[in-house]
Amino acid sequence: MNTEDLIAQLSQDVPPVRRRAVGRRLAIGIALGSLVSAVLVALVLGIRPDLGLAMRGATFWMKWSYTFSLAIAAVVMVVQLARPDSARLRWTWLLAIPVTLLAVLGIAELARTPPAEWLAMWLGNSWMVCPWLVLALAMPIFIGLLWSFRRLAPTRLRAAGAAAGLAAGAFAAMVYCIHCPEVSAIFVLTWYSLGILLAASLGALLGPRLLRW
Amino acid sequence: MRADEDVLHGLMVDGLGGDAAAHAALLRLLVPVLRGFYRRRANGADDDIEDLVQETLIAVHVRRATYDRERAFTAWLFAIARYKMVDHFRRVRRLHPIEGLEEVLLAEDFEPAAAARLDVEELLAILPTKQADMIRATRLNGLSVAEAAKAGGIGESDVKVSVHRGLKALMARIQGGAR
Numbered sequence: 412m413n414t415e416d417l418i419a420q421l422s423q424d425v426p427p428v429r430r431r432a433v434g435r436r437l438a439i440g441i442a443l444g445s446l447v448s449a450v451l452v453a454l455v456l457g458i459r460p461d462l463g464l465a466m467r468g469a470t471f472w473m474k475w476s477y478t479f480s481l482a483i484a485a486v487v488m489v490v491q492l493a494r495p496d497s498a499r500l501r502w503t504w505l506l507a508i509p510v511t512l513l514a515v516l517g518i519a520e521l522a523r524t525p526p527a528e529w530l531a532m533w534l535g536n537s538w539m540v541c542p543w544l545v546l547a548l549a550m551p552i553f554i555g556l557l558w559s560f561r562r563l564a565p566t567r568l569r570a571a572g573a574a575a576g577l578a579a580g581a582f583a584a585m586v587y588c589i590h591c592p593e594v595s596a597i598f599v600l601t602w603y604s605l606g607i608l609l610a611a612s613l614g615a616l617l618g619p620r621l622l623r624w
Numbered sequence: 625m626r627a628d629e630d631v632l633h634g635l636m637v638d639g640l641g642g643d644a645a646a647h648a649a650l651l652r653l654l655v656p657v658l659r660g661f662y663r664r665r666a667n668g669a670d671d672d673i674e675d676l677v678q679e680t681l682i683a684v685h686v687r688r689a690t691y692d693r694e695r696a697f698t699a700w701l702f703a704i705a706r707y708k709m710v711d712h713f714r715r716v717r718r719l720h721p722i723e724g725l726e727e728v729l730l731a732e733d734f735e736p737a738a739a740a741r742l743d744v745e746e747l748l749a750i751l752p753t754k755q756a757d758m759i760r761a762t763r764l765n766g767l768s769v770a771e772a773a774k775a776g777g778i779g780e781s782d783v784k785v786s787v788h789r790g791l792k793a794l795m796a797r798i799q800g801g802a803r
Contacts, residue, residue: 417678418651427642432689494690495703564687566707589680596709623711 436559437486440583444555448548448586456544456590472592473516475585477599480509481607482581489547489578490572493563500570510604517596533592538602544590545606546613548583549576553614565622572618573611578609581592582616633697640688651681654701661705672716680708694754748796758783763791 429435452458465471484505491497524532535541556575566569584603593599632650639647654758658677666673683704707720744764748756754776761772773780 412678414655414674414681415652417681418648418655419687421651421681422648424641425642425644425647428640428689430693436689447661472766494692494700495687496695496699557758562687562689564683564704564707566703624687 419592433563434466434490437489437493438554440555440557440559441486441552441578442555443558443581443596444496444552444579445586446554448583449589451548453549453588458589459592461592462589465592467481473513473596474588474591474599475515477509478581478588478603478607481506482574482578482585484509485574485578485581488569488574492565492567492574493560495564495566497565497567503560510600513596513600520596532595533597533601535595535598535602537591537593538598539596541587541591541593541602542606542609545580545584545587545603546609547608548586549579549610549613552579553610554580555579560622561624564624568619568622569615570618571622573615575618575622576614577607577611579614580607583607583610629696629698632701633803634689636688636697637693640691640693647685651685654681654684657701658705662709666709666713672712676708679712680705683708728737734794747797748790750797751793752791754778755793758786759790759794762787 459465484502487502487505488500491502493498520532521529553576556579560571560575584607587603587606593602632653633651634730634803639650655677658680659673662673662676666676687704691697704705748759751759755775758772761767761775762769767775769780769783773783775782778786
């Protein structure tokens with residue numbers, strides 16, 4: 412096609428773009444994906460029966476604060492990597508804050524517990540399935556982010572894929588909290604984080620292939 | 625109209641505001657900019673360059689939401705252009721990046737150049753040391769006669785005579801060897 416014709420054709424469709432368009436598009440992708448994950452939890456895994464009671468306790472909010480702050484830190488990275496001129500990634504150290512805080516909490520918890528119960532506390536009842544469920548619930552959110560990226564312009568595809576996987580994993584872990592009855596900080600620190608890391612690794616693996624444009 | 629940062633930035637911002645005419649003007653101004661960008665960096669047929677230019681125009685159009693009005697327009701544009709070029713090289717093998725080509729040519733030239741150098745050293749070895757040194761200094765290492773004289777601790781006329789005699793002897797030797 413002639414370049415002049417191409418320009419004429421492209422210029423037919425010039426909708427206004429809002430200032431926070433990148434963030435808005437990412438938010439829509441994440442929200443739709445999280446909704447699908449939440450429905451999956453409700454239908455397949457089941458919402459924990461004592462959710463109303465648990466939401467009045469500190470443990471539930473400890474889990475949500477951890478996963479939510481990880482998710483925010485990951486989204487900060489995704490927003491940067493969604494633009495083509497993302498030469499230097501900033502604010503990556505934000506990820507260290509929730510991990511450090513939860514680790515401190517976990518150590519305090521261990522100090523209060525007799526060593527004989529440590530293993531049971533660490534493994535809980537669901538350590539074998541928890542990371543895999545988080546990874547599975549991350550898939551709809553990751554797909555939502557792939558949709559967001561169709562109008563965005565990442566140039567570092569592996570990094571963008573990893574950040575998208577991290578964000579998807581962290582939001583998935585948040586959704587998973589409405590099912591999971593585990594209470595200990597070291598359980599969350601190990602097995603939730605492992606699921607989130609699996610999602611980030613998968614994102615890094617698939618990024619170069621799925622995010623090409 | 626000259627396509628500089630301020631003009632392009634202004635048109636882009638207007639285009640993001642929904643002004644189709646500004647958007648069209650922007651894309652038109654980008655055509656020569658992108659052609660220049662790709663010609664300097666890629667060695668290929670004009671058709672390939674034009675394909676790249678068009679792909680980049682489409683990307684600029686489809687992904688214009690990723691432009692941050694507070695940042696430099698050309699940085700954003702060239703980041704997209706560079707990405708499109710790398711992606712194009714990966715997909716289409718017809719185009720070759722000039723940088724890569726230079727390395728290939730250098731590697732190919734190295735061997736004959738090194739061999740020629742060895743031949744010269746072999747020939748110089750048959751000359752008296754002074755003549756060989758002066759030929760090396762003035763003809764191989766690029767020193768001027770004055771610099772060579774200073775470096776060798778001899779007079780300028782001595783340098784000239786040495787080089788002249790040395791080259792004459794080499795010529796005789798090469799011609800004699802050829803016969």
